Amino acid sequence: MKKHNFSAGPCILPKEVLLKASEAVMDFNGSGLSLIEISHRSKDFVAVMENARSLALELLDLKDKGYTALFLQGGASLEFLMVAYNLLETKAGYLNTGTWSDKAIKEAKLFGEVIEVGSSKDENFKYIPKGYTVPSGLDYLHITSNNTIFGTQFKKFPKTDCPLICDMSSDIFSRTMDFSQFDLIYAGAQKNMGPAGTTLVIVKDDILGKVSRKVPSMLNYQTHIAKDSMFNTPSVFAVYTSMLTLEWLKNLGGITAIEEVNEKKARLLYSEIDLNPVFEGYANIEDRSLMNATFNITDEVLKTTFDNMLKEAGINGLNGHRSVGGYRASMYNALSLESVGVLVDVMSEMERKG
Template sequence: MRVHNFAAGPAALPLEVLERAQAELTDFNGLGMSVMEISHRSKDFVRVASESEALLRDLLGVPDGYTVLFLQGGATGQFAAIPLNLTAPGARVDYVNTGSWSKKALTEARKYAEVTVIADEADSNYSTVPAEGTLQVSDGAAYLHYTANETIGGVEFGYVPEVDVPLVADFSSTIMSRPIDVSRFGLIYAGAQKNLGPSGLTVVIVRDDLVGHARPETPSVLDYAAMAGADSMLNTPPTFGWYLLGLNLEWIRDNGGLPGMAERNERKASTLYGAIDGSDFYSNPVDPAARSWMNVPFLLADPALEQEFLTQAEAAHLTNLTGHRSVGGMRASIYNATSQESVQALVDFLKEFERTHG
């Protein structure tokens, strides 16, 4: 049976996508072999790649003048690739620190540029984001970087910062969950393993005027111009992951596109936060104005009950609810593929556990 999967990434995939991949696993497009067994330069796989890019562009409304890349190395690889491609040695760059992934990004960037942290939410224990309109870019900054959604802390920006330098954003946990205006960004990057597909690919959407300026020492696989010139295939890509990403994009298209995902995700988040807020037994540590639609951390009033909670949850087929090791507690990640039915099953369990242990 299928469980209710609340994993933070690699995350749940739509059952329809998995079943289609299963049906095509040994015979893709009538070739008598798997998509994993054909050349990445064959016309059949090139079609998979080009159709995936076209669909992603259409769903996100990517305007002309932007390059879309399908890369490896995860979002972590982009922590280095961004300053290597967008700055010269000694350049100043601005970062906003709202939690674990922001800190990792700015720490890596310090190897290649002079980093100014223009906002740091440490005073709230990273349970907030800067108030809209308060971010002030440093003189001469090459770009401003922020993390749209902190997967570990469950903190999410409810707005897009207005700045007069290229805006760079880690959208790993937010991409494809709702409409966004790509034209407001210089660069968006996202690991695939949340809302795009399985792990192994990272999508980079970069404005064309920012491409072609990589430092000479930049590894070719991190050089946006080099990868764009090779259609993201300078090295052999993870073909099965790219194929699954395309199937997942088709599922998003067939389920209302990004407006449909936004409606679906807002309803799920409202259901779960409502149950937590309506209880004295559970609590959410994030400022309500900065709560993530995608990652919902929560605490039990008595931490001694956490292991019993997890044991009973597993028995009820509610999986991957352990909070990140750095913060503890519980966390439910409710990405696109997580259904309203799964969220309701979790809410029902929360109420029953509180009844028997509260």
């Protein structure tokens, strides 16, 4: 049975990417050796790393604008720490839009004062804070562009005097915008880019080297920049597979092209959620995420029936996160409009039955 994979991450990747990645594990570039058994310093793998880094900048239109792309290990969670370690001298601002911002705040507090410039905690993060003022004198302001768990997404970004840092783990490469408004972007690969095991960091070089503390080598962005993202052995398979996804996206027409599909998918699902009385959306309408749609079933009695129908339709990964409950449909770049169509059909069918 065909599967429709709505998993929140790790999540669906393009079929052709999976195929190429699988083949490279047996034979990389016709070398007779596996991708994962050659030196990361070999010509062939250095080319992969360079290509991946270059494609990331190109797709975000950040080439020749003072940015460096890095593929690091540790996940977005290690970036919570690295951002503060490298940039927080005295005080930093954070917008608290959910679990992930909260964790970022926790790590930053080890290094300096943290000002929660805005928060939507009062309504369990179902909206994006607005109308806040960014105080002056911050070392940086940190935001989470898309809140994977709660299904909210920034549509407009704050203007700041200080560097703007963005955790884009769950919506990078999904929509067009001026990426140069950010000074540092990071994203765990395992949503729109690749398998778990590598994190993309895009950093504007001139914001670095300003804190007075000594930053350990592995946590120092400057170490990794100086070594072209090969200070130590990178997560070879995850970087290669990410490169394949970025190539796939480029061939498709880049972010402009995928954004159109992403908007169609989201429109289709959200209108079903709104029109169908069996379901109701969780996040405020104006802040809804194009990537993760959170919704509830209005009558809990119908849950078992609905869950069985999902299973029969081959729909996977629709359970909501425990901090929200209900359902969450993650519609990352590689998910087809067809899969969303299948989900919407099941929801309509549920309405007829319910």
